[in-house]
Amino acid sequence: MQLNIRLNTEAVADTSASDALKDASKRKQASNETLDEAWVRILSGKHSDSDLRKLHEVKRAMSEGIIGREPLKVGKKSMPKFSKAEALRIWSQLSEMQRESKLAELVANTPSNYVLVTDVGELKALVDRAMNEPIIAVDTETTGLDVYVDVIVGVSLTLPIENVHYYIPFEPTNDERALPAEHIEILRPLIEGTSVKKVLHNALYDMAMFRRHGIELLGVAWDTQHAMHMLNENESDTTPNKPYALKHLATKYLKEPSDTFGELFGRGAKFAEIPLDIALVYGAKDTDLTWRLYEFQSQHLAKYPEMYEYYTTVEVALLYVILDLEENGYILDLDFAKQYGQQLAEQAESLKAWIIEFISPYHEGEDVINLNSGQQMKPALSKAIGKELPNLDAKRTLKPLKDKHEVIAKLLEYKRITKLSGTYIDTLPTKQHPKTKRWHSRFNPMGTVTARFSSGKDDESSVEQFNVQNQPYDARKMFVAPKGKVLVSADFKAQEIRCVASMSQEPALLEAFKLGRDPYAMLAMQYTGLPYEQVNKNPDGSDTEWRKKMKVAWLAWLYGASDFTLGDWLGTTKTEAGKFMGELKESLPTLSAWLDGNVDFVKRNGYVWMHKNQRKRRLPAAKWKRKFINGDYNDPKFATERIHNGKISGALRMATNARVQGSSAIQTKVTMVKSHEYCKTREGWALWATVHDELIFEIPDDFTREDIEAIRKLMTDSYTFEGVENGTDIEVMTVWGEGMTPTEWFKSKEETG
DNA sequence: ATTCTGAGCCAC
DNA sequence: AAACGTGGCTCAGAAT
Numbered sequence: 156m157q158l159n160i161r162l163n164t165e166a167v168a169d170t171s172a173s174d175a176l177k178d179a180s181k182r183k184q185a186s187n188e189t190l191d192e193a194w195v196r197i198l199s200g201k202h203s204d205s206d207l208r209k210l211h212e213v214k215r216a217m218s219e220g221i222i223g224r225e226p227l228k229v230g231k232k233s234m235p236k237f238s239k240a241e242a243l244r245i246w247s248q249l250s251e252m253q254r255e256s257k258l259a260e261l262v263a264n265t266p267s268n269y270v271l272v273t274d275v276g277e278l279k280a281l282v283d284r285a286m287n288e289p290i291i292a293v294d295t296e297t298t299g300l301d302v303y304v305d306v307i308v309g310v311s312l313t314l315p316i317e318n319v320h321y322y323i324p325f326e327p328t329n330d331e332r333a334l335p336a337e338h339i340e341i342l343r344p345l346i347e348g349t350s351v352k353k354v355l356h357n358a359l360y361d362m363a364m365f366r367r368h369g370i371e372l373l374g375v376a377w378d379t380q381h382a383m384h385m386l387n388e389n390e391s392d393t394t395p396n397k398p399y400a401l402k403h404l405a406t407k408y409l410k411e412p413s414d415t416f417g418e419l420f421g422r423g424a425k426f427a428e429i430p431l432d433i434a435l436v437y438g439a440k441d442t443d444l445t446w447r448l449y450e451f452q453s454q455h456l457a458k459y460p461e462m463y464e465y466y467t468t469v470e471v472a473l474l475y476v477i478l479d480l481e482e483n484g485y486i487l488d489l490d491f492a493k494q495y496g497q498q499l500a501e502q503a504e505s506l507k508a509w510i511i512e513f514i515s516p517y518h519e520g521e522d523v524i525n526l527n528s529g530q531q532m533k534p535a536l537s538k539a540i541g542k543e544l545p546n547l548d549a550k551r552t553l554k555p556l557k558d559k560h561e562v563i564a565k566l567l568e569y570k571r572i573t574k575l576s577g578t579y580i581d582t583l584p585t586k587q588h589p590k591t592k593r594w595h596s597r598f599n600p601m602g603t604v605t606a607r608f609s610s611g612k613d614d615e616s617s618v619e620q621f622n623v624q625n626q627p628y629d630a631r632k633m634f635v636a637p638k639g640k641v642l643v644s645a646d647f648k649a650q651e652i653r654c655v656a657s658m659s660q661e662p663a664l665l666e667a668f669k670l671g672r673d674p675y676a677m678l679a680m681q682y683t684g685l686p687y688e689q690v691n692k693n694p695d696g697s698d699t700e701w702r703k704k705m706k707v708a709w710l711a712w713l714y715g716a717s718d719f720t721l722g723d724w725l726g727t728t729k730t731e732a733g734k735f736m737g738e739l740k741e742s743l744p745t746l747s748a749w750l751d752g753n754v755d756f757v758k759r760n761g762y763v764w765m766h767k768n769q770r771k772r773r774l775p776a777a778k779w780k781r782k783f784i785n786g787d788y789n790d791p792k793f794a795t796e797r798i799h800n801g802k803i804s805g806a807l808r809m810a811t812n813a814r815v816q817g818s819s820a821i822q823t824k825v826t827m828v829k830s831h832e833y834c835k836t837r838e839g840w841a842l843w844a845t846v847h848d849e850l851i852f853e854i855p856d857d858f859t860r861e862d863i864e865a866i867r868k869l870m871t872d873s874y875t876f877e878g879v880e881n882g883t884d885i886e887v888m889t890v891w892g893e894g895m896t897p898t899e900w901f902k903s904k905e906e907t908g
Numbered sequence: 909a910t911t912c913t914g915a916g917c918c919a920c
Numbered sequence: 921a922a923a924c925g926t927g928g929c930t931c932a933g934a935a936t
Binding site: 206525527528529530531573574577578579582602603604605607608609610611612621622624625710711713714715716717718719720721723724729784788789797800801804805808809811812813815816820847 | 931932
């Protein structure tokens with residue numbers, strides 16, 4: 156059999172006429188092939204993981220007689236050779252059959268406490284009963300995934316005391332029993348009432364959908380998706396695809412096998428068109444599972460009172476902040492973007508022409524060289540400058556060569572411009588929401604393992620969203636304040652260093668913030684014994700060498716960089732860098748002990764705590780044993796061991812960084828909640844954005860000095876680290892990034908009258 | 909034609 | 921021996 160396979164493969168490759176006879180005899184052979192032989196032939200080929208899985212499913216189903224080969228096509232005399240393509244077509248047929256039988260089974264086994272509500276009187280009575288429950292589970296089904304356009308087609312409610320799960324279909328559900336859309340009003344007192352608390356899975360979505368109907372979902376007490384992330388931020392390690400989907404969590408934690416919407420109905424299915432008997436069992440199961448997940452999670456989290464308190468008072472309250480932040484969105488100056496984009500395009504074009512002319516003689520391909528292709532550019536550029544380049548990394552490889560070679564200087568500028576226009580200036584204008592006419596970002600509170608926000612596009616949403624947290628300075632100029640308003644940005648001055656000062660109680664750092672001095676200079680003073688002024692700023696206002704060096708060492712320390720890397724950063728040898736770090740540790744014993752303590756803790760426990768035990772970062776690899784490698788470390792046969800050991804090193808590096816980054820994120824989040832509360836008391840005030848250590852407000856442009864003072868107080872007083880005062884820098888802008896101090900603002904206002 | 913991955917680079 | 925933490929987007933090139 157092995158031999159046959161090899162011959163077959165060769166036959167495909169060799170099409171010369173002399174082999175025609177051989178081919179014919181082989182075809183005959185193939186037609187006599189048994190199904191088992193065909194499977195061996197097909198499975199011995201190269202397949203993707205998903206194809207391989209499908210092929211095995213089909214093979215099993217065929218051997219169990221669940222499904223057979225495709226029927227003979229009309230007009231054909233004999234069965235074609237069994238092929239991979241046919242097997243995959245059979246798989247589609249099979250999965251359709253399975254989906255249908257699964258749905259039938261679901262409906263047949265609808266629990267007796269799942270109730271479909273299609274009568275106005277029944278709905279009113281249900282709301283009355285729900286008002287007597289202390290806490291319920293809520294979920295919505297909708298026409299689509301655009302929270303500014305789509306509408307609710309059904310609401311699920313779980314009443315835990317009554318122990319009944321309801322599904323209430325509304326128009327435009329495609330069934331005459333669905334309630335008229337306006338009857339969603341009957342739910343208003345329940346949804347807007349704060350006496351009945353609510354549990355949801357991914358609450359932000361349902362909050363936004365109710366808002367579409369003019370109903371505010373108030374009293375949210377728990378989000379089972381968000382809470383799961385608090386309980387295990389590493390869920391994707393075990394469930395790579397949509398790890399926080401309700402159905403996956405139910406399958407894993409409630410031992411309740413469940414299918415996602417897509418698995419059950421296929422991609423692109425519309426909920427409004429699903430028959431009501433199926434909609435009931437699916438919809439009611441949603442809040443049923445959400446409620447059970449809530450019980451499981453709250454019992455577990457209650458064992459950690461600080462985490463419980465933090466989750467329920469900060470992260471849950473934050474949902475309302477995010478809802479407003481995302482809905483408020485941004486306004487872009489499209490005229491500016493267009494003009495700026497044209498200017499960049501012209502610059503890019505002339506640079507491109509010059510570089511192509513210069514580099515073409517060194518390019519081996521037939522087509523014109525693509526300047527964006529590393530594969531083409533690396534060899535061509537290496538030849539052009541007569542030096543083998545390891546990569547095309549702008550910062551590390553190209554920048555040091557730019558003064559020697561004009562082509563590299565021009566290439567760097569070309570890369571900068573095309574990145575700027577391609578990712579930002581030309582792209583962002585296309586993402587305006589057709590209905591709201593604004594640009595909407597996303598602030599994902601479970602997007603990072605450290606508690607920071609991530610920003611970008613929500614996979615589930617059909618709203619065009621963008622990452623607002625990585626906009627470069629030149630792109631920020633497109634963002635303008637709404638008419639009659641200004642943007643006021645306030646950052647936490649040296650947030651992470653203050654956090655470390657407090658957590659470590661390092662005297663040099665505590666002293667720095669007490670005296671209002673520069674922390675890096677204070678560390679340098681401690682290390683060198685030189686006077687403060689001498690290690691801080693030069694007479695011309697620039698940083699001293701010592702301050703610069705200390706800033707780099709600080710980062711290396713916090714990120715757990717090796718001596719090798721620090722040497723690279725400082726432009727010294729590994730040995731020199733190691734000596735420097737050693738001496739630095741000796742001169743700062745308290746800070747040093749704190750850093751070592753973090754590593755000890757994570758090695759013993761496999762996790763670290765963020766400020767006041769409010770969140771955990773789980774780093775299980777920190778507890779692993781290193782795998783001993785006897786021989787050449789780079790030998791490919793040790794790949795598994797290297798990866799294993801690398802994970803341990805990574806976990807140890809992350810221990811300190813997670814504590815610092817996470818604790819700082821907690822400070823930012825608490826400040827956001829308080830700022831949002833404050834904005835609600837002020838006409839025309841709103842939060843506009845957050846970028847890790849920075850909050851940006853939008854406020855009416857006739858603001859006063861007292862208003863600025865109020866923002867300052869929100870920043871400095873909302874959340875403090877013991878023993879360290881907060882600091883903030885405030886700027887006023889009408890265009891993002893083009894700021895002035897409040898003093899300058901008021902001065903220019905007086906001058907212009 | 910669509911989906912995935914890696915390189916590279918934007919932010920803090 | 922390896923060698924910097926947290927993210928997201930674009931493009932090229934490959935895989936499907």
